[in-house]
Amino acid sequence: MTTVWWVRRDARLADNPALLAAQEDGPAAAVFVWNRGVHLWSGRRRAHLARVLWSLKEDIGGALGVRRGEAADAVLAIAREHDARVVVAAREGSPAGIGAQDAVASALAADGRELRLVGTPYAVAPGRVRKSDGSEYRVFTPFSHAWREHGWPSPAAHADPEAFVPVESDVDLDERAAHADAEDPLTARHEFREERVREAWEGYVDGPLARYAEERDRPDLDSTSHLSVPLAYGQIHPRTVLAATAAMPGEGPRKLEAELAWRDFHADVLFRHPRAQRESLTTVLPDDSWTTGRDADQAFMAWRDGRTGFPLVDAGMRELAATGTMHNRVRMVVASFLVKDLHLPWQRGADHFRRALLDYDHAQNQLNWQWVAGTGRDAAPFFRIFNPAAQASRYDPERRYIERWVAEVDTPAYPAPMVDHAAERAAALADHKRARAGAGG
Template identity: 70%
Template sequence: MTLWWARRDLRLADNPALLEAQADGPAAAVFAWTPALHFWSGRRRAHLARVLWSLDQDTDGALGVRRGPAPDVVLAAARETDSRIVHAAREFSPAGVREQEEVRAALEADGRELHLIGSPYAVAPGRVTKSDGTPYKVFTPFSHAWRDHGWHSPAPTADASSMRALTSDMSLDQQAAHGDAEDPLSETHEFRESQILEDLRAFIEGDLARYAAERDRPDLDSTSHLSVPLAFGQLHPRTILAATGAVRSDAARVFESEVAWREFHADVLHHHPSAQRESLTPVLPDDAWVTGRDANDAFRAWRLGETGFPLVDAGMRQLAATGTMHNRVRMVVASFLVKDLHVPWQRGADHFRRALLDYDHAQNQLNWQWVAGTGRDASPFFRIFNPETQAEKFDPDRRYRRRWIPELDTPGYPMPMVDHKAEREVSLAALKQRKSV
């Protein structure tokens, strides 16, 4: 008997670790509901509970979901099922690496083994390097090398009937209910694997054709809506790339480049773990950032969507209500926090970690660094989004802003909290000061 330790690969399709566990017969499956999950937002815990419930249903109740640190949970399950080998997908985030090494040590001390196979990426971080073996710092050459490297075809779907039942010690229904009550959303996102795969098919056959032309328009519905299942491991990027690879169009290649950005950021964090909190390239002097009450007041207005800049406010309200935000708007709200309100990117990244349902650690931290001008191949700091011209260009009929700001064009909507032109000059002056040092 072998054991599958379910991690960020909560699916039956294209799951090499689960297939390896089933290679010699029925396998058991366990998911560790660790103490770290209680630092997640209620919305993320509620959705995770639904995802786990769905996977348990797909395996006829075979998935064991158990509370406790991963080393304790996995070792206990291995002993219970008499599994000498535990199979799991390899993680590359600092926390994921630390966790899997702790599990490995616990298993090896008990005469058992941890076999890591597969990852949440089409090409695992660290695989794509320059000819001298060093990592890429610029996205475009990375993306070319990433394509040249290539990836495996999707693995077959695992046999759901070839699972040995493992009991759970917690109620997923209760976790979902508690998360909903603590941190409610205005809508429930899809959590069934079969429907997610159908949604992928529908996107490839439909909205993909408009993706290149319309992907920056938050007022239109032309994006894939696949970021949440990607974040929870219900869909592997290799599955997406197999679907887009069958389409000969510029739109398909543009969509694939977004997958490449996700993999680039994972690669950067793999080589520079400190990037989860530290700027890779500091751009401003330390005294350029607001502090104290001024910082807290500015951050609160931004968080609540009460800045007086409609595109910023619409984005932050969409995030609060749904747990997601259109990517173009994410860039605008991030630029506004860092370059108009002069709040460090880490504080914005922390809020996104709590509020986003599609939170992905590497993608979130490095996207914030991209906007702040501090990351690898980042947008230059002097590129400061004007929230008003961005709104005119990408929400020309104001549909997106009206949807999320019902009091728009009424006395109840606040005046702009800052003068964008003036704050832009403040940021540029700070940048010049840093360069002169």
């Protein structure tokens, strides 16, 4: 009897419990649904997704079906076409992901079929790490301790690439990639083949990982894992990463594990508080603190286009525009600058990152912005305001990163700083003081 594997954020053959469950009783029918939500993605994300799916399809002998429409309709249609009583998929924790799996489960149940949720894109599924009384952790450090104590399974076995039945597609992946590339070009393509992703990770383990703790904040050095894109598209599972780091001594592996713990923490927060995708969890400023109108639009566009006159901010925004990624230290600096120097709400920055990031992850994006803005769970205190010049001096001491992305930095063509950082810092802190006074403390 055929079982359907509904591909979600797990487009891979290695360490994929949902796929293994779908193959338990014989060949599986694999389907990815190119739904309305995907149509709303940026062109760069759609192009990369098309290539990821193309690679998976090639790895399983062309058997992957890619269907247009909403998940409930498309998955039910595939189940009927293959007389499948069971559909297996990885469990999602975001509001949109939960909505999709609930709709699919209802459609299948009404037709006498079942959706079986197996596995998760996280080391520990959102909602599983909790205090002894069942409540949530609001602070990261105790969450991370409980997260480690909870633990996770060893990586699952590699699925059989030949145990699939052919599924018809009505989406041309080559065409989708070409159109999206033309709409939203990048300077270079990122790796989209699962085998190459694993090889790159293994090479990182054998090399730069040992230096990760000391060099991870240096955008001028190539010392980060480059896992954010394959994690976002499900081409590698956190368990695979954690299995490798667990076997290694030193601070580098421990720091990388902590980054995965933050990923799970933010997913847990969004799972428990869906409103966090748009609403601040904590109020830190009065409503009249924000820049509005034409001034706000002009400030946002200068930030977006990398022409603020602050070299590290501009370098980060130009890197984002060109590559779809940005070094994590620089992400914090540009986010702080938008919220605390330009006095624009974090939601505006989060929306731009959603459009521009190739490694976009909903929970990570929204809650990281709330972290910088001081409004999220265990967020940086609002009074922690990054000084772009000091950050550049400390983390890009020879200005190699800045000069790579802002070639005109030392010429008359480069603009003067658009604001006085010290003055804007003082204004932001004064606004925060008013908010605290209004809240009684």
